[in-house]
Amino acid sequence: MAESKQFDNVTVVKQANVYFDGKVTSRTVVFEDGTKKTLGIMLPGDYEFGTDAIEIMEILAGDLKVQLPGSDAWIHIQGEGEFTVPANSKFKLQIATVTDYCCSYISE
Amino acid sequence: MAESKQFDNVTVVKQANVYFDGKVTSRTVVFEDGTKKTLGIMLPGDYEFGTDAIEIMEILAGDLKVQLPGSDAWIHIQGEGEFTVPANSKFKLQIATVTDYCCSYISE
Structure with missing residues (x-):
């Protein structure tokens, strides 16, 4: 972190x-x-999201649970945290409080 | 525009x-x-907001009414628009649909 x-x-x-x-919004940042x-x-x-690229989700602040593809388990993150979503998959989120995040997209 | x-x-x-x-959120962008x-x-x-600096509010998308300081009138903006708020003042907003904005802060 x-x-x-x-x-x-x-x-x-x-x-x-x-x-x-508008319950989920973001701005795109492009690097050099x-x-x-x-x-x-x-x-x-x-929410359920689909992703084409690998996503690294860094949670900057919030309280949420995430269910990653191929798993029945819910991972609980309070405050800061991070999880990675495989390419071409779907994942579920249960957001309990306003959650601030930074998502990195990794091309294979 | x-x-x-x-x-x-x-x-x-x-x-x-x-x-x-979290009903109003923003990211700060600093220029060269x-x-x-x-x-x-x-x-x-x-919502009611207060501002220290002059604010130029550019509406990128949305449907809202704004009441500027010293006025009883509500200005209706649908789609794109812009308004300027004087320094050290308050202004009111009635947001009807998700509104995307860019706010510039002008130091005197």
């Missing part, structure tokens, strides 16, 4: 990404090497 | 700014000249 508190020399896409009637992250907010609710 | 679709060579603060239980903007999302609801 010893990540930087800010991203320097990046490009930010102005328009937000909006999902679930062409890699991409999104900085997002999830409000309380139950 | 002929603004750029992205901001290049900027710094983005990772942690979100969270207001009203030291000026600051926030990119934010407002969910439906009624």
Whole structure:
């Protein structure tokens, strides 16, 4: 979790990404090497997401449970945490309190 | 409204700014000249904000009404729009649909 508190020399896409009637929103950040992250907010609710790329989800703040593909278990994260989602898969989230996240997309 | 679709060579603060239980959130973008903007999302609801600096609020998408300080009138913005809030003042917003905005802070 010893990540930087800010991203320097990046490009930010102005328009937000909006999902679930705005209960999940994010902004896209593009780095000098062409890699991409999104900085997002999830409000309380139950969500299912699909991903093409591998996703590394860093939780900056919040209280949530995540169910990763191929598992019946729910992982509980309070405060900070991180989990990785395999490419071409779906995962479920139960958001209990406003959750601030940074998602990195890893191309294979 | 002929603004750029992205901001290049900027710094983005990772942690979100969270207001009203997450119904209003934003990310801070710092430019090379030291000026600051926030990119934010407002969910439906009624809000009152105070500002120290002059704020130029560019609405990227949404449906809202704004009441500027010293006025009883409500200005209706659907889709894109812009309004300026004087320094050291308060203003009210009635957000009807998920609203995506870019706020510029002007130091005097």
